[in-house]
Amino acid sequence: MGIVVPPNKAIVGSNAFAHSSGIHQDGVIKRRQTFEIINPDDVGIKASMLVLTPRSGRHALQHRLAELGYEVTDEDLDKVYERFIAVADKKKEVHDADLEAIMQDEMRLVPDVYTLEYIQILSGSRTIPTATVGLKQNDEIYQEAASGDGPVDAAYKAIDRITGITAELTDYNIQAVTQGKDALGEVTVKIRGNGRTVVGHGTSTDIIEASAKAYINAINKLIHAKEQS
Secondary structure (H helix, E strand, O other), rough: OOOOOOHHHHHHHHHHOOEEHHHHHHHHHHHHHOOOOOHHHHHHHOOEEOOEEEOOOOOHHHHHHHHHHOOOOOOHHHHHHHHHHHHHHHHHHOOOOOOOOHHHOOOOOOOOOOEEEEEEEEOOOEEEEEEEEEEEEEEEEEEEEEOOOHHHHHHHHHHHHHHHHOOOEEEEEEOOOOOOOOOOOEEEEEEEEEEEEEEEEEOOHHHHHHHHHHHHHHHHHHHHHHHHO
């Protein structure tokens, strides 16, 4: 029999699976049933969530970094954890984008297996969105074209064809990092593939180009994580 949660109690059920205490996080990572006597799916929640706060321990941090595609040694973890605590004390809650910034400062950047050489978009109110993408790998340029529900979707499908990697896009966010009509836009994407979740970033005055760069950045992280493992 499934468990039914009254509508006015839904938020309580959700909070029950958001663990911020270091002891709870460590216990959930080792054995989820320790602090969760029911399955999150039974109350309509996809999965447990570890909320990284100043109370989070090294184990929780290392676990989340691994989900983002970073394999961190114990020595490097000590340095990253110091930076993490400094950020957590100020923000109270550390998000994936914060961890990405910390890792880019403390660790070497992920090697660029693929880089964006060019992108061309055909789109309109009465036109099927189509993207032609050229990616560079080891001095070779590979080109593919694809259509999609929109220009970004078309671009991502073309990139998938070139790399041979099909990833699930789980989050997509756009924000302006400068002001004015020619504002520089930053796109942040979160994708899941090969059992890992990674975050990619891309910036450009062209939001479609920024979207492609962010997706390629995430794909490179998936490839790097697979090679490291």
